Amino acid sequence: MDNDDRELIANLKHESKRDLAFQGLVNKYQERLYWHIRKIVINHEDADDVLQNTFIKVWGNVSNFREESSLYTWLYRIATNESLTFISSKKRRSFMPMNDVSEYLMNNLTSDPYFEGDEIQLKLQKAILRLPEKQRLVFNMKYFEEMKYEDMSKVLDTSVGALKASFHHAVKKVEEYLKNTD
Amino acid sequence: MDKLKNIVPELSKIKKENPYGVPDKYFDDFYARLQTKIDAEKRLVPRQQNRTIRFLKPIIGLAASFALIFMLVYWPLKIFMPNQLANNTEILDKNDVDYLSIVEGIDEDSFYTLLDEPSNSVDFSNEDLMSYVSTNVSEYEIYLATNY
Structure with missing residues:
Protein backbone atom coordinates (compact mmCIF):
# COMPACT_ATOMS: atom_id res chain seq x y z
CA MET A 1 0.00 0.00 0.00
CA ASP A 2 1.40 3.44 -0.88
CA ASN A 3 1.95 6.10 1.77
CA ASP A 4 -0.93 8.28 0.56
CA ASP A 5 -3.36 5.40 1.04
CA ARG A 6 -1.92 4.58 4.43
CA GLU A 7 -2.43 8.17 5.53
CA LEU A 8 -5.94 8.18 4.06
CA ILE A 9 -6.87 5.10 6.04
CA ALA A 10 -5.40 6.50 9.26
CA ASN A 11 -7.35 9.74 8.80
CA LEU A 12 -10.55 7.86 7.92
CA LYS A 13 -10.34 6.08 11.25
CA HIS A 14 -9.78 9.40 13.04
CA GLU A 15 -13.14 10.98 13.92
CA SER A 16 -12.13 14.62 13.39
CA LYS A 17 -10.34 14.02 10.07
CA ARG A 18 -12.79 11.51 8.67
CA ASP A 19 -14.88 13.76 6.39
CA LEU A 20 -11.92 15.37 4.71
CA ALA A 21 -10.13 12.04 4.27
CA PHE A 22 -13.23 10.49 2.75
CA GLN A 23 -13.47 13.33 0.24
CA GLY A 24 -9.83 12.68 -0.66
CA LEU A 25 -10.51 8.98 -1.12
CA VAL A 26 -13.54 9.63 -3.35
CA ASN A 27 -11.63 12.12 -5.48
CA LYS A 28 -8.73 9.72 -5.88
CA TYR A 29 -10.68 6.59 -6.78
CA GLN A 30 -14.06 7.66 -8.19
CA GLU A 31 -13.07 7.57 -11.87
CA ARG A 32 -11.23 4.24 -11.77
CA LEU A 33 -14.04 2.59 -9.84
CA TYR A 34 -16.69 4.16 -12.05
CA TRP A 35 -15.18 2.68 -15.24
CA HIS A 36 -14.75 -0.69 -13.59
CA ILE A 37 -18.42 -0.67 -12.54
CA ARG A 38 -19.63 0.77 -15.84
CA LYS A 39 -18.07 -2.13 -17.77
CA ILE A 40 -20.00 -4.56 -15.58
CA VAL A 41 -23.43 -2.90 -15.51
CA ILE A 42 -23.05 -0.99 -18.86
CA ASN A 43 -25.76 1.63 -18.22
CA HIS A 44 -24.55 5.01 -16.86
CA GLU A 45 -27.42 5.51 -14.37
CA ASP A 46 -26.90 2.00 -12.98
CA ALA A 47 -23.15 2.62 -12.73
CA ASP A 48 -23.82 5.87 -10.87
CA ASP A 49 -26.09 4.06 -8.38
CA VAL A 50 -23.57 1.28 -7.84
CA LEU A 51 -20.67 3.72 -7.42
CA GLN A 52 -22.59 5.62 -4.74
CA ASN A 53 -23.48 2.37 -2.97
CA THR A 54 -19.83 1.33 -3.14
CA PHE A 55 -18.64 4.50 -1.42
CA ILE A 56 -21.43 4.28 1.17
CA LYS A 57 -20.20 0.76 1.97
CA VAL A 58 -16.65 2.08 2.20
CA TRP A 59 -17.80 4.87 4.53
CA GLY A 60 -19.58 2.40 6.78
CA ASN A 61 -16.84 -0.26 6.84
CA VAL A 62 -13.58 1.61 6.76
CA SER A 63 -13.12 1.09 10.51
CA ASN A 64 -13.11 -2.68 9.85
CA PHE A 65 -10.48 -2.44 7.08
CA ARG A 66 -7.56 -4.47 8.41
CA GLU A 67 -4.96 -3.23 5.92
CA GLU A 68 -3.97 -6.79 5.00
CA SER A 69 -4.67 -5.92 1.38
CA SER A 70 -4.12 -2.64 -0.41
CA LEU A 71 -6.81 0.02 -0.32
CA TYR A 72 -7.11 -0.18 -4.09
CA THR A 73 -7.90 -3.94 -4.17
CA TRP A 74 -10.29 -3.55 -1.22
CA LEU A 75 -12.20 -0.84 -3.07
CA TYR A 76 -12.26 -2.87 -6.29
CA ARG A 77 -13.56 -5.84 -4.37
CA ILE A 78 -16.43 -3.84 -2.89
CA ALA A 79 -17.22 -2.26 -6.27
CA THR A 80 -17.23 -5.66 -8.01
CA ASN A 81 -19.48 -7.22 -5.37
CA GLU A 82 -21.86 -4.26 -5.46
CA SER A 83 -22.05 -4.46 -9.27
CA LEU A 84 -22.75 -8.20 -9.27
CA THR A 85 -25.33 -7.80 -6.49
CA PHE A 86 -26.98 -5.04 -8.51
CA ILE A 87 -27.26 -7.29 -11.59
CA SER A 88 -28.57 -10.20 -9.47
CA SER A 89 -31.25 -8.00 -7.92
CA LYS A 90 -32.29 -6.79 -11.41
CA LYS A 91 -32.45 -10.41 -12.51
CA ARG A 92 -34.55 -11.39 -9.47
CA ARG A 93 -36.94 -8.46 -9.80
CA SER A 94 -37.64 -9.11 -13.46
CA PHE A 95 -37.57 -12.97 -13.14
CA MET A 96 -34.86 -13.17 -15.81
CA PRO A 97 -33.36 -16.58 -16.63
CA MET A 98 -29.55 -16.82 -16.63
CA ASN A 99 -29.13 -16.22 -20.39
CA ASP A 100 -31.31 -13.15 -20.31
CA VAL A 101 -28.75 -11.27 -18.19
CA SER A 102 -26.52 -10.85 -21.23
CA GLU A 103 -29.62 -9.89 -23.27
CA TYR A 104 -30.46 -7.27 -20.64
CA LEU A 105 -26.89 -5.92 -20.71
CA MET A 106 -26.94 -6.00 -24.52
CA ASN A 107 -30.09 -3.84 -24.50
CA ASN A 108 -28.36 -1.47 -22.06
CA LEU A 109 -25.46 -1.25 -24.48
CA THR A 110 -27.47 -0.59 -27.64
CA SER A 111 -29.73 1.96 -25.95
CA ASP A 112 -26.95 3.74 -24.06
CA PRO A 113 -26.98 7.46 -24.97
CA TYR A 114 -23.43 7.82 -23.66
CA PHE A 115 -21.86 5.17 -25.86
CA GLU A 116 -19.26 7.02 -27.93
CA GLY A 117 -17.54 4.17 -29.76
CA MET B 1 0.18 -8.28 -24.83
CA ASP B 2 2.31 -8.45 -28.03
CA LYS B 3 1.75 -12.18 -28.08
CA LEU B 4 -1.94 -11.43 -28.44
CA LYS B 5 -1.37 -10.04 -31.95
CA ASN B 6 -0.40 -13.48 -33.20
CA ILE B 7 -3.05 -15.37 -31.26
CA VAL B 8 -5.96 -12.98 -31.78
CA PRO B 9 -5.36 -10.84 -34.88
CA GLU B 10 -8.95 -9.54 -35.11
CA LEU B 11 -8.95 -8.31 -31.52
CA SER B 12 -5.52 -6.74 -31.97
CA LYS B 13 -6.81 -4.63 -34.88
CA ILE B 14 -9.25 -2.82 -32.57
CA LYS B 15 -7.84 0.22 -30.83
CA LYS B 16 -7.85 -0.35 -27.09
CA GLU B 17 -9.95 2.59 -25.90
CA ASN B 18 -12.89 3.22 -23.64
CA PRO B 19 -16.02 3.56 -25.79
CA TYR B 20 -18.26 4.75 -22.95
CA GLY B 21 -18.93 8.35 -21.99
CA VAL B 22 -20.44 10.19 -19.03
CA PRO B 23 -22.58 13.34 -18.74
CA ASP B 24 -20.70 16.65 -18.57
CA LYS B 25 -19.09 17.39 -15.20
CA TYR B 26 -20.30 14.05 -13.85
CA PHE B 27 -17.18 13.48 -11.76
CA ASP B 28 -17.00 17.12 -10.63
CA ASP B 29 -20.20 16.99 -8.63
CA PHE B 30 -20.20 13.30 -7.75
CA TYR B 31 -18.90 13.90 -4.24
CA ALA B 32 -21.60 16.48 -3.45
CA ARG B 33 -24.34 14.04 -4.53
CA LEU B 34 -22.71 11.24 -2.58
CA GLN B 35 -22.51 13.43 0.52
CA THR B 36 -26.26 14.15 0.29
CA LYS B 37 -26.94 10.41 0.11
CA ILE B 38 -24.64 9.65 3.06
CA ASP B 39 -26.36 12.35 5.14
CA ALA B 40 -29.73 10.79 4.31
CA GLU B 41 -28.40 7.34 5.31
CA LYS B 42 -27.10 8.76 8.61
CA ARG B 43 -30.56 10.12 9.43
CA LEU B 44 -32.08 6.71 8.73
CA VAL B 45 -29.81 4.90 11.19
CA PRO B 46 -31.91 4.48 14.37
CA ARG B 47 -30.56 5.88 17.61
CA GLN B 48 -28.73 3.32 19.72
CA GLN B 49 -31.11 1.72 22.17
CA ASN B 50 -30.52 1.80 25.88
CA ARG B 51 -28.29 -1.17 26.80
CA THR B 52 -30.58 -2.31 29.64
CA ILE B 53 -33.60 -2.36 27.35
CA ARG B 54 -31.61 -4.27 24.74
CA PHE B 55 -30.58 -6.82 27.40
CA LEU B 56 -34.09 -7.21 28.83
CA LYS B 57 -35.86 -7.32 25.48
CA PRO B 58 -35.62 -11.13 24.93
CA ILE B 59 -36.66 -11.87 28.53
CA ILE B 60 -39.65 -9.55 28.32
CA GLY B 61 -40.56 -11.10 25.00
CA LEU B 62 -40.43 -14.61 26.47
CA ALA B 63 -42.55 -13.63 29.48
CA ALA B 64 -45.08 -11.94 27.22
CA SER B 65 -45.27 -15.09 25.06
CA PHE B 66 -46.03 -17.28 28.10
CA ALA B 67 -48.66 -14.82 29.32
CA LEU B 68 -50.24 -14.81 25.89
CA ILE B 69 -50.29 -18.63 25.70
CA PHE B 70 -51.82 -18.79 29.18
CA MET B 71 -54.51 -16.30 28.22
CA LEU B 72 -55.23 -18.04 24.93
CA VAL B 73 -55.49 -21.54 26.45
CA TYR B 74 -56.55 -21.29 30.10
CA TRP B 75 -59.00 -18.41 29.94
CA PRO B 76 -61.12 -19.76 27.06
CA LEU B 77 -61.22 -23.15 28.84
CA LYS B 78 -62.29 -21.49 32.05
CA ILE B 79 -64.98 -19.49 30.27
CA PHE B 80 -66.35 -22.17 27.94
CA MET B 81 -65.81 -25.34 30.05
CA PRO B 82 -66.09 -24.26 33.69
CA ASN B 83 -67.78 -27.57 34.74
CA GLN B 84 -65.03 -29.74 33.22
CA LEU B 85 -62.32 -27.88 35.11
CA ALA B 86 -64.37 -28.03 38.34
CA ASN B 87 -64.92 -31.83 37.92
CA ASN B 88 -61.19 -32.45 37.43
CA THR B 89 -60.44 -30.59 40.61
CA GLU B 90 -63.21 -32.48 42.42
CA ILE B 91 -61.90 -35.91 41.29
CA LEU B 92 -58.40 -35.05 42.42
CA ASP B 93 -59.71 -33.76 45.73
CA LYS B 94 -61.83 -36.88 46.25
CA ASN B 95 -58.84 -39.21 45.64
CA ASP B 96 -56.75 -37.26 48.07
CA VAL B 97 -59.46 -37.36 50.70
CA ASP B 98 -59.89 -41.18 50.32
CA TYR B 99 -56.15 -41.72 50.63
CA LEU B 100 -55.90 -39.51 53.68
CA SER B 101 -58.85 -41.20 55.39
CA ILE B 102 -57.20 -44.65 54.91
CA VAL B 103 -53.91 -43.40 56.29
CA GLU B 104 -55.64 -41.71 59.21
CA GLY B 105 -57.53 -44.95 59.96
CA ILE B 106 -54.31 -46.91 60.54
CA ASP B 107 -52.77 -46.66 63.99
CA GLU B 108 -49.18 -45.39 64.26
CA ASP B 109 -47.52 -48.80 65.00
CA SER B 110 -49.27 -50.52 62.08
CA PHE B 111 -48.32 -47.64 59.80
CA TYR B 112 -44.58 -47.93 60.61
CA THR B 113 -44.74 -51.73 60.31
CA LEU B 114 -46.30 -51.25 56.88
CA LEU B 115 -43.52 -48.89 55.84
CA ASP B 116 -40.79 -51.25 57.14
CA GLU B 117 -42.29 -54.29 55.42
CA PRO B 118 -40.09 -55.30 52.45
CA SER B 119 -42.61 -55.02 49.65
CA ASN B 120 -40.21 -55.74 46.73
CA SER B 121 -38.63 -58.94 47.96
CA VAL B 122 -41.26 -61.63 47.57
CA ASP B 123 -40.15 -65.19 48.18
CA PHE B 124 -41.58 -67.79 45.87
CA SER B 125 -40.32 -71.15 44.66
CA ASN B 126 -39.89 -72.35 41.06
CA GLU B 127 -42.99 -74.53 41.46
CA ASP B 128 -45.05 -71.46 42.47
CA LEU B 129 -43.77 -69.63 39.42
CA MET B 130 -44.53 -72.55 37.06
CA SER B 131 -48.04 -72.97 38.42
CA TYR B 132 -48.66 -69.19 38.09
CA VAL B 133 -47.45 -69.18 34.48
CA SER B 134 -49.44 -72.30 33.52
CA THR B 135 -52.66 -70.88 34.94
CA ASN B 136 -52.32 -67.23 33.77
CA VAL B 137 -50.33 -67.36 30.49
CA SER B 138 -51.14 -69.39 27.38
CA GLU B 139 -48.53 -71.34 25.36
CA TYR B 140 -49.03 -68.98 22.47
CA GLU B 141 -48.17 -65.95 24.64
CA ILE B 142 -45.03 -67.72 25.92
CA TYR B 143 -44.08 -68.50 22.30
CA LEU B 144 -44.56 -64.84 21.31
CA ALA B 145 -42.59 -63.56 24.30
CA THR B 146 -39.60 -65.82 23.63
CA ASN B 147 -39.43 -65.07 19.88
CA TYR B 148 -39.47 -61.25 20.01
Whole structure:
Protein backbone atom coordinates (compact mmCIF):
# COMPACT_ATOMS: atom_id res chain seq x y z
CA MET A 1 0.00 0.00 0.00
CA ASP A 2 1.40 3.44 -0.88
CA ASN A 3 1.95 6.10 1.77
CA ASP A 4 -0.93 8.28 0.56
CA ASP A 5 -3.36 5.40 1.04
CA ARG A 6 -1.92 4.58 4.43
CA GLU A 7 -2.43 8.17 5.53
CA LEU A 8 -5.94 8.18 4.06
CA ILE A 9 -6.87 5.10 6.04
CA ALA A 10 -5.40 6.50 9.26
CA ASN A 11 -7.35 9.74 8.80
CA LEU A 12 -10.55 7.86 7.92
CA LYS A 13 -10.34 6.08 11.25
CA HIS A 14 -9.78 9.40 13.04
CA GLU A 15 -13.14 10.98 13.92
CA SER A 16 -12.13 14.62 13.39
CA LYS A 17 -10.34 14.02 10.07
CA ARG A 18 -12.79 11.51 8.67
CA ASP A 19 -14.88 13.76 6.39
CA LEU A 20 -11.92 15.37 4.71
CA ALA A 21 -10.13 12.04 4.27
CA PHE A 22 -13.23 10.49 2.75
CA GLN A 23 -13.47 13.33 0.24
CA GLY A 24 -9.83 12.68 -0.66
CA LEU A 25 -10.51 8.98 -1.12
CA VAL A 26 -13.54 9.63 -3.35
CA ASN A 27 -11.63 12.12 -5.48
CA LYS A 28 -8.73 9.72 -5.88
CA TYR A 29 -10.68 6.59 -6.78
CA GLN A 30 -14.06 7.66 -8.19
CA GLU A 31 -13.07 7.57 -11.87
CA ARG A 32 -11.23 4.24 -11.77
CA LEU A 33 -14.04 2.59 -9.84
CA TYR A 34 -16.69 4.16 -12.05
CA TRP A 35 -15.18 2.68 -15.24
CA HIS A 36 -14.75 -0.69 -13.59
CA ILE A 37 -18.42 -0.67 -12.54
CA ARG A 38 -19.63 0.77 -15.84
CA LYS A 39 -18.07 -2.13 -17.77
CA ILE A 40 -20.00 -4.56 -15.58
CA VAL A 41 -23.43 -2.90 -15.51
CA ILE A 42 -23.05 -0.99 -18.86
CA ASN A 43 -25.76 1.63 -18.22
CA HIS A 44 -24.55 5.01 -16.86
CA GLU A 45 -27.42 5.51 -14.37
CA ASP A 46 -26.90 2.00 -12.98
CA ALA A 47 -23.15 2.62 -12.73
CA ASP A 48 -23.82 5.87 -10.87
CA ASP A 49 -26.09 4.06 -8.38
CA VAL A 50 -23.57 1.28 -7.84
CA LEU A 51 -20.67 3.72 -7.42
CA GLN A 52 -22.59 5.62 -4.74
CA ASN A 53 -23.48 2.37 -2.97
CA THR A 54 -19.83 1.33 -3.14
CA PHE A 55 -18.64 4.50 -1.42
CA ILE A 56 -21.43 4.28 1.17
CA LYS A 57 -20.20 0.76 1.97
CA VAL A 58 -16.65 2.08 2.20
CA TRP A 59 -17.80 4.87 4.53
CA GLY A 60 -19.58 2.40 6.78
CA ASN A 61 -16.84 -0.26 6.84
CA VAL A 62 -13.58 1.61 6.76
CA SER A 63 -13.12 1.09 10.51
CA ASN A 64 -13.11 -2.68 9.85
CA PHE A 65 -10.48 -2.44 7.08
CA ARG A 66 -7.56 -4.47 8.41
CA GLU A 67 -4.96 -3.23 5.92
CA GLU A 68 -3.97 -6.79 5.00
CA SER A 69 -4.67 -5.92 1.38
CA SER A 70 -4.12 -2.64 -0.41
CA LEU A 71 -6.81 0.02 -0.32
CA TYR A 72 -7.11 -0.18 -4.09
CA THR A 73 -7.90 -3.94 -4.17
CA TRP A 74 -10.29 -3.55 -1.22
CA LEU A 75 -12.20 -0.84 -3.07
CA TYR A 76 -12.26 -2.87 -6.29
CA ARG A 77 -13.56 -5.84 -4.37
CA ILE A 78 -16.43 -3.84 -2.89
CA ALA A 79 -17.22 -2.26 -6.27
CA THR A 80 -17.23 -5.66 -8.01
CA ASN A 81 -19.48 -7.22 -5.37
CA GLU A 82 -21.86 -4.26 -5.46
CA SER A 83 -22.05 -4.46 -9.27
CA LEU A 84 -22.75 -8.20 -9.27
CA THR A 85 -25.33 -7.80 -6.49
CA PHE A 86 -26.98 -5.04 -8.51
CA ILE A 87 -27.26 -7.29 -11.59
CA SER A 88 -28.57 -10.20 -9.47
CA SER A 89 -31.25 -8.00 -7.92
CA LYS A 90 -32.29 -6.79 -11.41
CA LYS A 91 -32.45 -10.41 -12.51
CA ARG A 92 -34.55 -11.39 -9.47
CA ARG A 93 -36.94 -8.46 -9.80
CA SER A 94 -37.64 -9.11 -13.46
CA PHE A 95 -37.57 -12.97 -13.14
CA MET A 96 -34.86 -13.17 -15.81
CA PRO A 97 -33.36 -16.58 -16.63
CA MET A 98 -29.55 -16.82 -16.63
CA ASN A 99 -29.13 -16.22 -20.39
CA ASP A 100 -31.31 -13.15 -20.31
CA VAL A 101 -28.75 -11.27 -18.19
CA SER A 102 -26.52 -10.85 -21.23
CA GLU A 103 -29.62 -9.89 -23.27
CA TYR A 104 -30.46 -7.27 -20.64
CA LEU A 105 -26.89 -5.92 -20.71
CA MET A 106 -26.94 -6.00 -24.52
CA ASN A 107 -30.09 -3.84 -24.50
CA ASN A 108 -28.36 -1.47 -22.06
CA LEU A 109 -25.46 -1.25 -24.48
CA THR A 110 -27.47 -0.59 -27.64
CA SER A 111 -29.73 1.96 -25.95
CA ASP A 112 -26.95 3.74 -24.06
CA PRO A 113 -26.98 7.46 -24.97
CA TYR A 114 -23.43 7.82 -23.66
CA PHE A 115 -21.86 5.17 -25.86
CA GLU A 116 -19.26 7.02 -27.93
CA GLY A 117 -17.54 4.17 -29.76
CA ASP A 118 -17.73 3.30 -33.46
CA GLU A 119 -19.14 0.16 -35.10
CA ILE A 120 -16.12 -1.97 -34.40
CA GLN A 121 -16.05 -0.88 -30.76
CA LEU A 122 -19.71 -1.78 -30.43
CA LYS A 123 -18.96 -5.19 -31.95
CA LEU A 124 -16.17 -5.76 -29.43
CA GLN A 125 -18.45 -4.79 -26.53
CA LYS A 126 -21.11 -7.18 -27.81
CA ALA A 127 -18.52 -9.96 -27.97
CA ILE A 128 -17.53 -9.23 -24.37
CA LEU A 129 -21.15 -9.25 -23.19
CA ARG A 130 -21.57 -12.75 -24.58
CA LEU A 131 -18.91 -14.10 -22.23
CA PRO A 132 -19.82 -15.84 -18.97
CA GLU A 133 -19.79 -13.44 -16.01
CA LYS A 134 -16.40 -14.44 -14.55
CA GLN A 135 -14.66 -14.41 -17.94
CA ARG A 136 -16.20 -11.02 -18.72
CA LEU A 137 -14.86 -9.59 -15.46
CA VAL A 138 -11.41 -11.04 -16.03
CA PHE A 139 -11.29 -9.88 -19.66
CA ASN A 140 -12.19 -6.29 -18.76
CA MET A 141 -9.81 -6.12 -15.83
CA LYS A 142 -6.89 -7.59 -17.75
CA TYR A 143 -7.42 -6.27 -21.27
CA PHE A 144 -8.69 -2.74 -20.59
CA GLU A 145 -7.57 -1.99 -17.04
CA GLU A 146 -4.32 -3.98 -17.35
CA MET A 147 -4.57 -5.13 -13.76
CA LYS A 148 -1.96 -7.56 -12.43
CA TYR A 149 -3.17 -11.13 -11.94
CA GLU A 150 -2.05 -10.98 -8.30
CA ASP A 151 -4.27 -7.96 -7.61
CA MET A 152 -7.11 -9.48 -9.59
CA SER A 153 -6.77 -12.60 -7.50
CA LYS A 154 -7.39 -10.55 -4.34
CA VAL A 155 -10.34 -8.72 -5.88
CA LEU A 156 -12.09 -11.78 -7.27
CA ASP A 157 -10.89 -14.26 -4.64
CA THR A 158 -9.70 -16.64 -7.36
CA SER A 159 -6.30 -18.25 -7.93
CA VAL A 160 -3.92 -16.69 -10.44
CA GLY A 161 -3.94 -19.92 -12.46
CA ALA A 162 -7.71 -19.90 -12.76
CA LEU A 163 -7.67 -16.23 -13.78
CA LYS A 164 -5.10 -16.90 -16.51
CA ALA A 165 -7.23 -19.74 -17.82
CA SER A 166 -10.35 -17.54 -17.75
CA PHE A 167 -8.58 -14.78 -19.65
CA HIS A 168 -7.27 -17.25 -22.23
CA HIS A 169 -10.79 -18.65 -22.84
CA ALA A 170 -12.29 -15.17 -22.94
CA VAL A 171 -9.80 -13.89 -25.51
CA LYS A 172 -10.38 -16.92 -27.73
CA LYS A 173 -14.16 -16.47 -27.58
CA VAL A 174 -13.97 -12.75 -28.35
CA GLU A 175 -11.67 -13.41 -31.31
CA GLU A 176 -14.03 -16.10 -32.58
CA TYR A 177 -16.98 -13.71 -32.38
CA LEU A 178 -15.09 -10.91 -34.14
CA LYS A 179 -13.98 -13.25 -36.91
CA ASN A 180 -17.35 -14.87 -37.57
CA THR A 181 -19.81 -12.03 -37.06
CA ASP A 182 -20.44 -9.20 -39.53
CA MET B 1 0.18 -8.28 -24.83
CA ASP B 2 2.31 -8.45 -28.03
CA LYS B 3 1.75 -12.18 -28.08
CA LEU B 4 -1.94 -11.43 -28.44
CA LYS B 5 -1.37 -10.04 -31.95
CA ASN B 6 -0.40 -13.48 -33.20
CA ILE B 7 -3.05 -15.37 -31.26
CA VAL B 8 -5.96 -12.98 -31.78
CA PRO B 9 -5.36 -10.84 -34.88
CA GLU B 10 -8.95 -9.54 -35.11
CA LEU B 11 -8.95 -8.31 -31.52
CA SER B 12 -5.52 -6.74 -31.97
CA LYS B 13 -6.81 -4.63 -34.88
CA ILE B 14 -9.25 -2.82 -32.57
CA LYS B 15 -7.84 0.22 -30.83
CA LYS B 16 -7.85 -0.35 -27.09
CA GLU B 17 -9.95 2.59 -25.90
CA ASN B 18 -12.89 3.22 -23.64
CA PRO B 19 -16.02 3.56 -25.79
CA TYR B 20 -18.26 4.75 -22.95
CA GLY B 21 -18.93 8.35 -21.99
CA VAL B 22 -20.44 10.19 -19.03
CA PRO B 23 -22.58 13.34 -18.74
CA ASP B 24 -20.70 16.65 -18.57
CA LYS B 25 -19.09 17.39 -15.20
CA TYR B 26 -20.30 14.05 -13.85
CA PHE B 27 -17.18 13.48 -11.76
CA ASP B 28 -17.00 17.12 -10.63
CA ASP B 29 -20.20 16.99 -8.63
CA PHE B 30 -20.20 13.30 -7.75
CA TYR B 31 -18.90 13.90 -4.24
CA ALA B 32 -21.60 16.48 -3.45
CA ARG B 33 -24.34 14.04 -4.53
CA LEU B 34 -22.71 11.24 -2.58
CA GLN B 35 -22.51 13.43 0.52
CA THR B 36 -26.26 14.15 0.29
CA LYS B 37 -26.94 10.41 0.11
CA ILE B 38 -24.64 9.65 3.06
CA ASP B 39 -26.36 12.35 5.14
CA ALA B 40 -29.73 10.79 4.31
CA GLU B 41 -28.40 7.34 5.31
CA LYS B 42 -27.10 8.76 8.61
CA ARG B 43 -30.56 10.12 9.43
CA LEU B 44 -32.08 6.71 8.73
CA VAL B 45 -29.81 4.90 11.19
CA PRO B 46 -31.91 4.48 14.37
CA ARG B 47 -30.56 5.88 17.61
CA GLN B 48 -28.73 3.32 19.72
CA GLN B 49 -31.11 1.72 22.17
CA ASN B 50 -30.52 1.80 25.88
CA ARG B 51 -28.29 -1.17 26.80
CA THR B 52 -30.58 -2.31 29.64
CA ILE B 53 -33.60 -2.36 27.35
CA ARG B 54 -31.61 -4.27 24.74
CA PHE B 55 -30.58 -6.82 27.40
CA LEU B 56 -34.09 -7.21 28.83
CA LYS B 57 -35.86 -7.32 25.48
CA PRO B 58 -35.62 -11.13 24.93
CA ILE B 59 -36.66 -11.87 28.53
CA ILE B 60 -39.65 -9.55 28.32
CA GLY B 61 -40.56 -11.10 25.00
CA LEU B 62 -40.43 -14.61 26.47
CA ALA B 63 -42.55 -13.63 29.48
CA ALA B 64 -45.08 -11.94 27.22
CA SER B 65 -45.27 -15.09 25.06
CA PHE B 66 -46.03 -17.28 28.10
CA ALA B 67 -48.66 -14.82 29.32
CA LEU B 68 -50.24 -14.81 25.89
CA ILE B 69 -50.29 -18.63 25.70
CA PHE B 70 -51.82 -18.79 29.18
CA MET B 71 -54.51 -16.30 28.22
CA LEU B 72 -55.23 -18.04 24.93
CA VAL B 73 -55.49 -21.54 26.45
CA TYR B 74 -56.55 -21.29 30.10
CA TRP B 75 -59.00 -18.41 29.94
CA PRO B 76 -61.12 -19.76 27.06
CA LEU B 77 -61.22 -23.15 28.84
CA LYS B 78 -62.29 -21.49 32.05
CA ILE B 79 -64.98 -19.49 30.27
CA PHE B 80 -66.35 -22.17 27.94
CA MET B 81 -65.81 -25.34 30.05
CA PRO B 82 -66.09 -24.26 33.69
CA ASN B 83 -67.78 -27.57 34.74
CA GLN B 84 -65.03 -29.74 33.22
CA LEU B 85 -62.32 -27.88 35.11
CA ALA B 86 -64.37 -28.03 38.34
CA ASN B 87 -64.92 -31.83 37.92
CA ASN B 88 -61.19 -32.45 37.43
CA THR B 89 -60.44 -30.59 40.61
CA GLU B 90 -63.21 -32.48 42.42
CA ILE B 91 -61.90 -35.91 41.29
CA LEU B 92 -58.40 -35.05 42.42
CA ASP B 93 -59.71 -33.76 45.73
CA LYS B 94 -61.83 -36.88 46.25
CA ASN B 95 -58.84 -39.21 45.64
CA ASP B 96 -56.75 -37.26 48.07
CA VAL B 97 -59.46 -37.36 50.70
CA ASP B 98 -59.89 -41.18 50.32
CA TYR B 99 -56.15 -41.72 50.63
CA LEU B 100 -55.90 -39.51 53.68
CA SER B 101 -58.85 -41.20 55.39
CA ILE B 102 -57.20 -44.65 54.91
CA VAL B 103 -53.91 -43.40 56.29
CA GLU B 104 -55.64 -41.71 59.21
CA GLY B 105 -57.53 -44.95 59.96
CA ILE B 106 -54.31 -46.91 60.54
CA ASP B 107 -52.77 -46.66 63.99
CA GLU B 108 -49.18 -45.39 64.26
CA ASP B 109 -47.52 -48.80 65.00
CA SER B 110 -49.27 -50.52 62.08
CA PHE B 111 -48.32 -47.64 59.80
CA TYR B 112 -44.58 -47.93 60.61
CA THR B 113 -44.74 -51.73 60.31
CA LEU B 114 -46.30 -51.25 56.88
CA LEU B 115 -43.52 -48.89 55.84
CA ASP B 116 -40.79 -51.25 57.14
CA GLU B 117 -42.29 -54.29 55.42
CA PRO B 118 -40.09 -55.30 52.45
CA SER B 119 -42.61 -55.02 49.65
CA ASN B 120 -40.21 -55.74 46.73
CA SER B 121 -38.63 -58.94 47.96
CA VAL B 122 -41.26 -61.63 47.57
CA ASP B 123 -40.15 -65.19 48.18
CA PHE B 124 -41.58 -67.79 45.87
CA SER B 125 -40.32 -71.15 44.66
CA ASN B 126 -39.89 -72.35 41.06
CA GLU B 127 -42.99 -74.53 41.46
CA ASP B 128 -45.05 -71.46 42.47
CA LEU B 129 -43.77 -69.63 39.42
CA MET B 130 -44.53 -72.55 37.06
CA SER B 131 -48.04 -72.97 38.42
CA TYR B 132 -48.66 -69.19 38.09
CA VAL B 133 -47.45 -69.18 34.48
CA SER B 134 -49.44 -72.30 33.52
CA THR B 135 -52.66 -70.88 34.94
CA ASN B 136 -52.32 -67.23 33.77
CA VAL B 137 -50.33 -67.36 30.49
CA SER B 138 -51.14 -69.39 27.38
CA GLU B 139 -48.53 -71.34 25.36
CA TYR B 140 -49.03 -68.98 22.47
CA GLU B 141 -48.17 -65.95 24.64
CA ILE B 142 -45.03 -67.72 25.92
CA TYR B 143 -44.08 -68.50 22.30
CA LEU B 144 -44.56 -64.84 21.31
CA ALA B 145 -42.59 -63.56 24.30
CA THR B 146 -39.60 -65.82 23.63
CA ASN B 147 -39.43 -65.07 19.88
CA TYR B 148 -39.47 -61.25 20.01
